[in-house]
Amino acid sequence: MAGHSKWANIQHRKGRQDEKRGKIWTRIIREITVAARAGGGDLGANPRLRLAVEKAKAANMPADRVKYNIDKATGNAEGVNYEEIRYEGYGIGGAAIIVDTMTDNRVRTVAEVRHAFSKHGGNMGTEGSVAFQFKNVGQIIFAPGANEDKIMEVALEAGAEDVITDDDGALEVLTAATDFEAVKNALEAAGFTPDAADVTMRPDVTIELTGEDAVRMQKLLDVLEDLDDVQEVFHNAAL
Numbered sequence: 040m041a042g043h044s045k046w047a048n049i050q051h052r053k054g055r056q057d058e059k060r061g062k063i064w065t066r067i068i069r070e071i072t073v074a075a076r077a078g079g080g081d082l083g084a085n086p087r088l089r090l091a092v093e094k095a096k097a098a099n100m101p102a103d104r105v106k107y108n109i110d111k112a113t114g115n116a117e118g119v120n121y122e123e124i125r126y127e128g129y130g131i132g133g134a135a136i137i138v139d140t141m142t143d144n145r146v147r148t149v150a151e152v153r154h155a156f157s158k159h160g161g162n163m164g165t166e167g168s169v170a171f172q173f174k175n176v177g178q179i180i181f182a183p184g185a186n187e188d189k190i191m192e193v194a195l196e197a198g199a200e201d202v203i204t205d206d207d208g209a210l211e212v213l214t215a216a217t218d219f220e221a222v223k224n225a226l227e228a229a230g231f232t233p234d235a236a237d238v239t240m241r242p243d244v245t246i247e248l249t250g251e252d253a254v255r256m257q258k259l260l261d262v263l264e265d266l267d268d269v270q271e272v273f274h275n276a277a278l
Contacts, residue, residue, distance in 0.1 A: 062265075062267075063098050064095075064098060064100055065267070066141075066269075066270050067091060067094050067095045067098060067100060068104075068108050069121055069141040069270065070091040070094070070141070070270065071088065071091045071092065071095065071105065071108045071109060071112065072108055072111065072112040072119075072121055073112075073121055073123060073141060074087040074088040074090075074091045074112075075088050075108075075109045075112035075113050076112045076113065079113065080109045080110070080112070080113040086220055088109070089220070090220070090237070090238065092105055119143050120143060121141040121142065121143055122141070122142055122143070122145060123139070123140070123141055124139075124140050124141075124142060124145055124148065124149075125137060125138070125139050125140070125166075125170075126138040126140065126149070126152050126163060127163075127164045127165070127166065127167070127168045127169045127170055128156050128161055128162055128163040128164045128168070128169070129161055129162045129164060129168075129169070130156075130160070130161045130256050130259050130260070130274060130276060131160055131161070131248060131252045131253075131255045131256040131259065131276075132246055132248050132252055132256070132276075133246065134246045134248065134256060134274055134275055134276040135169035135172050135173070135242065135246075135274060135275045136156075136161065136169065136259075136260075136263070136272065136273070136274045137169060137170060137173060137240055137272070137273040137274070138152055138263055138269055138271075138272050139269070139270045139271040139272075139273075140152070140266075140268045140269050140270060141268065141270050142268040144268075147268070148266075148268040151266050151267075151268065152263070152266065152269070155259070155262045155263050155266060156259070156263075158262075159255070159258055159259040159262055160255050160259060161259050170240075172242055172243055172244065172275060173240040173241060173242050173243065173273060173275070174240070174241055174243065175216050175238065175239075175240055176200075176213050176214060176215065176216060176219075176238070176239065176240075176241045177212075177213065177214035177215065177216055177218060177219025177220075177222065177223070177236075177237075177238050177239075178211060178212070178213060178214075178235075178236070178237060178238075178239045178241060179194075179211075179212040179213075179214070179219075179222065179223055179226065179233045179235075179236045180209060180210065180211050180212070180233055180234055180235040180236065181209065181210040181212075181231065181233055181234055182209060182234045183207055183208030183209050184208065185209075185210050185231070186231070187202075187204060187210055189229070189231075190202065190210055190212065190226065190231055191210075193225055193226055193229045193231065194212045194214075194222055194225070194226060196225070197218075197221055197222045197224075197225035197226070198214065198215075198218045198221060198222055199212050199213065199214045199218070199222045200213050200214055200215060200218075201213045212226070212233075213241070216238050219236075219238050223236050239271075239273065240271075240273040241273075242273075242274070242275030243275075244275065245275050245276065245277040246275055246276055246277065247276075247277045248276050248277065248278055253276075253278045256274075256276050256278060257278055260272055260274060260276075
């Protein structure tokens with residue numbers, strides 16, 4: 040099965056994240072806090088916390104800082120209460136956008152998100168206005184040149200739902216959200232380390248944007264991602 044290229048978008052995000060490591064740490068700490076508060080501080084019993092800690096390791100966050108934030112969230116230290124809020128809207132050319140936030144001040148957050156949409160050519164929608172166009176899935180991506188046959192064999196045997204070859208040769212392993220960790224572990228045990236892996240909102244259909252429209256859409260996405268309270272931005276634009 041063929042799919043639109045995700046590789047350029049992933050590399051773009053990685054480059055921006057390397058430039059803003061402090062902000063990335065802040066987002067990971069929020070995720071650790073919410074995950075630990077919701078499911079407890081035991082990594083073995085809390086898959087969401089395990090994923091957040093993996094992100095922390097990938098971002099080179101010190102282990103003592105990770106532990107401190109888990110302790111803070113589980114009551115061993117004072118902490119801020121974060122609320123998870125999802126916003127939906129439309130970008131350039133009617134592309135669908137989902138913005139996941141964690142905030143201690145929802146009035147501030149909704150104002151900032153709405154302003155970003157309106158200033159950069161988008162429109163904020165109501166709850167449910169675009170979410171139906173996405174599925175919550177595990178997504179494990181390998182760079183172009185990876186061993187497609189072997190990765191497909193291992194992934195499908197471990198419970199993956201599909202393996203897609205994108206236009207540029209990158210491989211995209213898709214799983215149910217609940218099977219993400221098992222499939223990722225199986226691939227790593229077989230010697231395949233993914234270049235990106237997360238539980239994400241994947242669009243059912245993409246909208247191709249080129250030229251000035253693609254530039255404007257990327258600007259809107261960058262502005263949204265730069266907001267302090269924003270954790271993740273999902274969209275269905277193929278840029």
